Structures are given as structure tokens and as C-alpha cells.
Amino acid sequence: MPFNRSWAQQASALVLIMSRTTFAAPGVTEEKPALWHTFDTGSAWGHLALQASISGWHTHGMAGFDQDLARQELKVPEGYVLHAMVAIGKLGDKASLDEALQAREAPTPRKPLSELAAEGDFSL
Ligand SMILES: Cc1cc2nc3c(=O)[nH]c(=O)nc-3n(C[C@H](O)[C@H](O)[C@H](O)COP(=O)(O)O)c2cc1C
Secondary structure, three states: HHHHHHHOOOHHHHHHHHEEEEEEEOOHHHHHHHOOOOHHHHHHHHHHHHHHHHHEEEEEOOOOHHHHHHHHHHOOOOOOEEEEEEEEEEEOHHHHOOOHHHOOOOOOOOHHHHHHHOOOOOOO
């Protein structure tokens, strides 16, 4: 998307995060639905981000990209879900960004854990 292109085009790499919706167990040829493919892939992306940070790189996930164009250009076969694009790179000079983007270069607040996790069912 144009907004993301304005900064992401400077990244060292753009990585498309996708998952295969079926799997074949070892030694089996029959494919079965991989009901947990989103869980696995979210976990993989999270660890990619952590490892990148440990290794001195930075990552930024984006949903704002053209899914159809990405499928077409990368010749993605049927049976894969596209989740997000991740820009990986080194921190650049903030001054190279326009004013609006410069204003976003600040730590973002975090919600308290009590807003993200709960005990019991939804009626509580
Ligand atoms: C579902 C989702 C989609 C996002 N899409 C974009 C995007 O298209 N472009 C972008 O610059 N940031 C996008 N973001 C925001 C960044 O990935 C990131 O969350 C934000 O920069 C704040 O990061 P921080 O809280 O680690 O500082 C998206 C975030 C989420 C959760």
C-alpha cells in the first residue's frame, strides 16, 4: 500500500508470512487440514521478531499490502493463507522520514495484562 511503501521500501528485506492450511504427517501422503496453522505461524513470526532483535535487526509487521498482487508475483499455490508482510532492516536516520512518520517514532503504550487475559468463561 502507498503508505507502507513510503517507508518499507528502504528495508533490507520484505518477508511475506504465510501458512499452508493442510499437512501430511510423516510417512503419510494424505493431506489433512492443519487446524492450527495460524497458531504455528503467529508463533513463528513472533520468534522471528525476537531473534531479529537479538541479532541487531528490527522488524515491522504490516497487513497493508496487496494480497492478490503478492500471490500473483510470488506464484503462491492454492492452499496457502497470506498473513502479513514483515519489513526487516537496521534503524535508519529519523530525519529521512516525513513529519507524520517522525511523530510515530516513539515508544507505543502497552495495555495492562488485565485487558488481555482473563480467567474463567466470557460470562465473568
Ligand atoms: C493486524 C495489524 C496490522 C498492521 N498493519 C500495519 C501496516 O500495514 N503498516 C504499518 O506501518 N503498521 C502496521 N501495524 C502496526 C505495526 O505492526 C506495529 O504494531 C506498530 O508499529 C507498533 O509496534 P510497537 O508496539 O512494537 O512499537 C499493524 C499491526 C497489526 C496488529
